Amino acid sequence: MSSSLPDVDFDNLHNLLGYHLRRAQVAVFKDFEAAVGSESITPGLLGALTIIGANEGLSQNMLADALALDRSTLVSVIDKLEARQLVKREKSPQDRRRHALFLTNDGREVLARTKQKVVEHEKKISQGMSPEERAKLIDLLRGLYK
Template sequence: MSATKKTGGKGKSKAELKLDLLPGLIGYQLRLAQLAVFGDFAAELKDFDISPGRFGVLVLISANPGMTQSLLASATQLDRSTMVAVIDQLEARGLVERRASPTDRRSNALVLTSEGEKLLKQLKRRIKQHETRIAAAMTPAETAKLVDLLTRIRSKLQAGTERRTSKK
């Protein structure tokens, strides 16, 4: 298989780029899809200066007020030091607040501020438009099947990674 790609510049001819086995690889197609989805996300939410990861963090904190940074790091598959930086940024923007945990003095309970809740409400409306564009080429049944297949792939690979890691 090949793809036609402009080599750039005015008046230059198109060059054939041979992709060999890439188009048939699940990982390659997932990566291209991820780039397209993130690009559309960025375009849809450019006015809000928010990444897909930060959006997910806001959603999780809103759905689980009082959750710890450790639990949030685990849920988002980020290491704890990265999560501290993410929360620092969201806190600096006035979207998230750290409160002393009522059950563990060593950890913080995370909650959205009223500004964070307000922003999340706006983001959710815009995300619906983004998701509609992603699913536009599929029927609702195909969309559900795709989500199921992606979930199965992720679960299977994570379980395999955990087994390989625990053997070391």
């Protein structure tokens, strides 16, 4: 049994965007895991995979900027994807400081399969809202960081 009581007073918490943002993010992350768990891909890894797939040869710094991550953070993201042989780094011939990023064939397959699952996951989590509400939600969320 749960130990929750029906009468906990939330004070002003329920009027804080930050609070609902965290709750929503945790819930959506969990559902994402359940939906694509068999591929062992997290939202962060999928984001990187998606952008590499659509921009093969881009550098780590470009990818870090696109995902709004620090470049040191991106190193471990790429390390994980490379360890799973979904992505490969290649020295850029134009600028040998850079690593050009590419999907492997495995990476392309996993991305395709995962995309399919993510479409279903997104449909599931937004089943309680209309397409217009979903678009509005995305719009309002963008307003919070752009």
